[in-house]
Every structure is written in structure tokens, then in C-alpha cells.
Amino acid sequence: MKAKILALLRERGNYVSGQELCEKFGVSRTAVWKAVGQLKKEGYRIEAVQNRGYRLIQEKELYGQHELESRMHTRWAGHPVIFYDRLDSTNLQAKLDAEKGAGQGTLIVADMQSAGRGRRGRSWVSPPGTNIYFTLILKPQIPPDKASMLTPVMGLAVAEGIRETCGLETMIKWPNDIVVHGKKVCGMLAEMSVERDFIHYVVIGVGINTGRQTFPEDISATAACLEEECKAPIPRAELTANVMKAFEKHYERFVEDGDLSGLKELYNRYLVNRNREVRVLDPGGEYRGTARGVNELGELLVEREDGTVREVYAGEVSVRGIYGYV
Numbered sequence: 062m063k064a065k066i067l068a069l070l071r072e073r074g075n076y077v078s079g080q081e082l083c084e085k086f087g088v089s090r091t092a093v094w095k096a097v098g099q100l101k102k103e104g105y106r107i108e109a110v111q112n113r114g115y116r117l118i119q120e121k122e123l124y125g126q127h128e129l130e131s132r133m134h135t136r137w138a139g140h141p142v143i144f145y146d147r148l149d150s151t152n153l154q155a156k157l158d159a160e161k162g163a164g165q166g167t168l169i170v171a172d173m174q175s176a177g178r179g180r181r182g183r184s185w186v187s188p189p190g191t192n193i194y195f196t197l198i199l200k201p202q203i204p205p206d207k208a209s210m211l212t213p214v215m216g217l218a219v220a221e222g223i224r225e226t227c228g229l230e231t232m233i234k235w236p237n238d239i240v241v242h243g244k245k246v247c248g249m250l251a252e253m254s255v256e257r258d259f260i261h262y263v264v265i266g267v268g269i270n271t272g273r274q275t276f277p278e279d280i281s282a283t284a285a286c287l288e289e290e291c292k293a294p295i296p297r298a299e300l301t302a303n304v305m306k307a308f309e310k311h312y313e314r315f316v317e318d319g320d321l322s323g324l325k326e327l328y329n330r331y332l333v334n335r336n337r338e339v340r341v342l343d344p345g346g347e348y349r350g351t352a353r354g355v356n357e358l359g360e361l362l363v364e365r366e367d368g369t370v371r372e373v374y375a376g377e378v379s380v381r382g383i384y385g386y387v
């Protein structure tokens with residue numbers, strides 16, 4: 062109920078009477094008063110004036126359970142949302158929860174991670190108070206060989222969520238790094254549990270660099286944070302909720318189509334590599350070509366000099382620009 066009260070006070074931006082809150086949420090005046098008291102303890106400034114009611118005095122966003130819950134405007138993605146001050150890794154926690162029966166749409170969020178995991182066995186540096194780290198649990202009824210298409214769906218959602226929240230021109234570096242002004246601001250790590258032809262669950266972990274920070278030396282040339290790019294503080298809960306809203310929409314389209322055929326055009330519009338020369342770092346041998354966009358399976362179409370087109374599958378290779386990261 063605290064999150065609902067918070068959402069209503071924020072939406073109104075004015076006084077809401079105690080009576081209205083009681084009626085809306087079917088609780089007593091004392092219960093409303095207690096909930097408001099707890100919100101105040103968490104740091105929200107809520108004014109209470111006799112005969113007028115309660116009013117939220119908006120300040121900078123407080124990132125936590127109630128802020129996230131109160132901003133989630135989706136039907137299932139991000140419900141429930143479970144916030145931790147600290148975790149080893151949101152992906153690890155999500156997998157534990159999925160094993161124990163947590164349902165599709167459960168979102169695990171942490172303010173910091175002590176063992177954040179990146180792709181290819183790398184770590185993901187996850188300091189507190191500055192970035193977004195979350196993992197979404199999915200239980201899709203699709204064949205396991207289609208699960209790899211879920212990360213591009215999340216890629217689209219993050220690209221759109223950042224655009225909507227911060228007004229930045231986000232692009233996608235295939236398959237699912239999000240870049241702003243040519244630098245990486247977000248990475249994703251999907252993991253799944255499969256039994257023969259049945260998916261138990263898929264978890265998609267997302268790390269977004271929001272606040273100003275000093276990056277480790279090995280990534281400092283290619284990494285960026287949103288705050289620096291848009292010269293304003295980033296509301297982390299609002300951004301997380303906007304990503305969930307976009308994900309829910311695109312995921313439903315993906316499931317309906319059974320592949321990325323309905324999303325590939327949009328994805329290709331965001332694709333930073335499109336019509337650019339790329340180096341494909343294939344374990345079987347590096348080669349060059351021009352990236353032409355993805356197909357309905359999410360494979361990158363790379364046109365070679367001789368006119369032949371290769372379909373590049375994300376699991377095997379990475380792609381770089383000729384002159385650097387993109």
C-alpha cells in the first residue's frame with residue numbers, strides 16, 4: 062500500500078485527503094497515517110495539513126523498494142519487484158528465486174553487487190549509489206533454441222527506456238550493448254535453465270551505468286555513463302520502470318510472432334553497426350564486411366567484399382568497428 066500511496070501523491074502533485082486514501086485502498090485512517098509515517102522514515106518529505114490531507118514534496122528520487130514499486134506501470138514485467146541494498150549478483154539471486162518458483166516478470170534489483178558478472182566470464186564492477194543492476198525472470202513457452210532472441214528484445218527495451226527517460230540518442234551495438242555517443246552505457250547477461258526441449262527459466266541481467274564514476278582502466282576508453290552524457294542526474298527507478306514498460310510490449314510481440322520478424326526493423330533502426338564496416342572476431346578466423354542489419358533470428362547479416370552475406374550468430378563471435386569499439 063505504501064507504494065500505491067506514493068504513486069497517487071506523486072501523480073496528483075497536490076493534497077490528497079486522508080478520506081480519499083482510505084476509500085481508495087480500503088483501509089483505516091490509522092493505516093494510512095502509519096504508511097505515510099513509514100514513507101517519511103524512508104526519507105520522503107510528505108506534508109500533512111488538517112482539512113486538506115497529504116502532499117508529497119518532490120525532491121530527488123529515492124531509489125528503493127517503494128520508489129520502484131510506485132513507478133511500475135506494467136501488467137506483469139517488474140511484478141513483483143524485489144529490491145536489495147546489496148547482493149553478490151542479481152543474476153545469481155534471480156536464478157535461486159526462479160528455481161524456488163518465482164514467476165515470470167519477477168524483477169530482482171540491487172543498489173550494489175559484490176560479484177557482478179559480465180559476459181565471457183568477466184566481472185561487472187558494481188559500486189553502490191550510482192548505477193542500475195537488475196535481473197528479470199522469464200518463463201517463456203518457446204523452444205530453447207529461440208531463447209537467444211530474448212536479449213535483443215531487452216536491448217530494444219533498454220534503448221527505448223533510456224531515450225524516454227533521459228532524451229539521449231541510444232543505439233544498439235550488436236547483439237545487445239547499448240551505446241551513447243559511441244560508448245557503452247549498458248551490458249546484458251542472459252542465462253537459462255533448460256531440460257531437453259523445455260525452458261525452466263531465462264534470466265536477463267542488465268547493468269546500466271547511470272551516475273558519474275571512474276571506470277576500470279581496461280574499459281575506460283569504451284565505457285560511459287548516462288549522467289555525463291545528458292548532464293543531469295538520472296532517476297534510476299523511473300528508468301527501470303520505463304525499461305520494463307518497453308520490454309513488456311516488445312516481449313509480447315516476440316512471443317506472438319515466434320521470432321524477431323515484427324521487431325527487426327525497429328532493432329535495425331537502433332543498430333549502430335548498420336551499414337558500417339565491421340571486423341567479425343570469429344574463433345574460426347577473423348574477417349571483415351559491412352553489417353546490413355539483423356534477420357528475424359537476431360543474426361547479424363554481414364556482407365563480404367565478394368557480395369556473399371554471412372549470418373553471424375551472437376553466441377560464437379563478437380563484432381568490432383574497423384577503428385575501435387563501434
Ligand code: BTN
Nearest residue numbers: 150177178179180248249266268
Ligand atoms: C556485459 O558484460 O556486457 C554484461 C554485463 C551484465 C551486468 C549485469 S548487472 C545486473 C546483472 N547481474 C550480474 O551479475 N550481471 C548482470
